[in-house]
Amino acid sequence: MRVLFMAGLLAFSGTAGAGDRGHDYPTHERVRYVYECMATNGGRSFGNMYKCSCAIDYVAEHLPYEKFVEAETYVRGRRARGERGGVLREGERAESVRERFQALEQEAY
DSSP: OHHHHHHHHHHHTTOTTOTTSSOOOOHHHHHHHHHHHHHHTTSSOHHHHHHHHHHHHHHHHHSOHHHHHHHHHHHHHTTOOHHHHHHHHSSHHHHHHHHHHHHHHHHHO
């Protein structure tokens, strides 16, 4: 069952034959994004898998992978505690990157 689910996930992730359609994201990053997206949006279902795999394809078309990593870092860093986490939680750069990434995700959905 898990193998079939992963095969379906990869088939809809757009990584095979993507060519010039978008920026080259590693397959494991696309799969991780889809799994997290599905968990956030109600769990594993074909509808969620399709929606979330289309969302990462859209993000990949509009954002180079390096910028995606930076945006994910700031989004995840929002939950970081302590002084060191302040760099990821606060500041103009953190807010700006987070806002742009979240707006792009909203467009994708």
